[in-house]
Amino acid sequence: MSGPVDVTLTVNGRSYALRLEPRRTLLDAIREECGLTGTHMGCEHGVCGACTVIVDGDPVRACLMFAVQAEGTLIRTVEGLAERGVLTAVQRAFIAHHGVQCGFCTPGFLMLATGILEREPDIGEEALIDALSSNLCRCTGYQNIVAAVKAALAEMREARK
Amino acid sequence: MKPAPFTYHRPARIEDAVGLLAELAPQDGRVLAGGQSLVPIMAFRLARPAHLVDINAVTGLDRLEAREGTLRIGALVRHARFHRPVVDGPLGALLAAVVRHIAHYPIRQRGTFCGSLAHADPAAEWGVVTATLDGELVAVSARGERRLAGRDFFRGAMETALLPDELLAEARLPILAEGTRFGFAEFSRRAGDYALAMALAVLRVDGGMIAEPRIGLGSAETAPRRIAPAEAVLRGQAPSEALFRAAGAAAAAAINPMIDPETDAQYRRELVSAMVFRALTQACTASAGA
Numbered sequence: 001m002s003g004p005v006d007v008t009l010t011v012n013g014r015s016y017a018l019r020l021e022p023r024r025t026l027l028d029a030i031r032e033e034c035g036l037t038g039t040h041m042g043c044e045h046g047v048c049g050a051c052t053v054i055v056d057g058d059p060v061r062a063c064l065m066f067a068v069q070a071e072g073t074l075i076r077t078v079e080g081l082a083e084r085g086v087l088t089a090v091q092r093a094f095i096a097h098h099g100v101q102c103g104f105c106t107p108g109f110l111m112l113a114t115g116i117l118e119r120e121p122d123i124g125e126e127a128l129i130d131a132l133s134s135n136l137c138r139c140t141g142y143q144n145i146v147a148a149v150k151a152a153l154a155e156m157r158e159a160r161k
Numbered sequence: 162m163k164p165a166p167f168t169y170h171r172p173a174r175i176e177d178a179v180g181l182l183a184e185l186a187p188q189d190g191r192v193l194a195g196g197q198s199l200v201p202i203m204a205f206r207l208a209r210p211a212h213l214v215d216i217n218a219v220t221g222l223d224r225l226e227a228r229e230g231t232l233r234i235g236a237l238v239r240h241a242r243f244h245r246p247v248v249d250g251p252l253g254a255l256l257a258a259v260v261r262h263i264a265h266y267p268i269r270q271r272g273t274f275c276g277s278l279a280h281a282d283p284a285a286e287w288g289v290v291t292a293t294l295d296g297e298l299v300a301v302s303a304r305g306e307r308r309l310a311g312r313d314f315f316r317g318a319m320e321t322a323l324l325p326d327e328l329l330a331e332a333r334l335p336i337l338a339e340g341t342r343f344g345f346a347e348f349s350r351r352a353g354d355y356a357l358a359m360a361l362a363v364l365r366v367d368g369g370m371i372a373e374p375r376i377g378l379g380s381a382e383t384a385p386r387r388i389a390p391a392e393a394v395l396r397g398q399a400p401s402e403a404l405f406r407a408a409g410a411a412a413a414a415a416i417n418p419m420i421d422p423e424t425d426a427q428y429r430r431e432l433v434s435a436m437v438f439r440a441l442t443q444a445c446t447a448s449a450g451a
């Protein structure tokens with residue numbers, strides 16, 4: 001009854017035909033079944049944001065969705081950001097502003113920031129900082145992360161002109 | 162940190178969903194909506210449902226519409242829908258102000274308004290909104306439809322008037338008249354964390370006097386509710402700092418405060434008093450509420 005079920009996930013444009021128990025989270029599936037370990041596993045109860053991925057355009061916690069629920073959606077992980085080795089504005093800004101510290105929270109922050117900037121290109125500074133408070137950085141280097149995302153936002157706005 | 166095994170059901174029609182609940186609720190079957198509270202407590206194994214009835218594929222439940230003087234919020238309307246006003250006037254602005262206090266941005270993309278009510282955490286913002294505005298809840302089961310008044314819905318911490326086989330299909334909030342003012346304040350130790358106290362003030366100012374005041378509290382008692390003694394202090398009076406303090410004191414005195422090792426009764430009462438004061442101050446400043 002609660003045994004494995006067939007699930008097809010579409011991650012970064014590639015289709016993965018999986019067979020897994022319904023209790024496996026999207027995070028479990030991405031890391032262990034799809035082999036995409038760029039998405040990090042932190043708290044597994046929705047607090048830390050290390051597992052943030054983008055599902056149908058929304059940045060969400062991959063640990064708070066079951067993999068079976070993601071069938072038919074378009075999932076993006078950190079591995080899907082760069083195209084042919086060309087980093088995105090958010091990735092480049094994280095390097096330029098030292099937003100990557102120990103690196104554990106980085107994939108989650110990259111997906112959170114990417115999701116927010118795509119969704120809300122006109123977001124204000126206060127709302128942006130509030131949104132970035134969604135994820136934890138235990139190096140506590142939030143200033144650099146905020147600076148990086150603001151720089152990426154400025155670059156994306158310039159590109160829209 | 163892995164949930165216990167369960168059987169997964171994904172109905173596409175509401176008739177099928179309530180049919181499954183009728184069959185599975187007696188076998189520890191639960192509704193899965195946004196999952197932002199249920200999945201964490203399953204990860205901790207505080208909840209080990211044998212069956213999950215996932216309503217995310219049920220058509221029509223994401224409906225959000227203003228009709229006959231009420232805003233009708235379907236079971237799959239997610240918090241993020243309220244980031245921008247969903248109706249003109251004070252109600253849309255109120256919901257947009259309150260939603261910013263709910264957890265974090267990614268959680269708000271998945272979590273649902275009705276799921277928050279059904280989960281009934283005492284610190285849930287939508288519970289305070291529903292109680293303060295005297296909203297109405299529509300529960301659907303294989304036995305039919307039942308309407309519940311907001312004041313009768315919340316029974317205590319994580320307890321509601323919903324029966325195990327019922328799906329909270331819709332929440333209804335009254336559309337607020339133009340000129341209605343509101344203020345909302347909450348206190349939490351960390352951004353996005355559960356609040357230790359929150360207050361919602363909704364009122365009108367007619368001829369310089371407060372009319373139809375509503376004061377609702379959350380995270381103060383085991384369930385959200387309106388506080389009549391605080392409203393009585395305000396009714397017919399001219400807004401002033403002293404009046405807001407008196408209303409805060411009345412609210413603090415009226416509650417049966419929740420107590421935990423870090424939050425004794427006196428601290429909870431003082432937080433309530435301060436939140437009522439801040440909510441009223443917001444409501445009565447020119448820029449807010451209109």
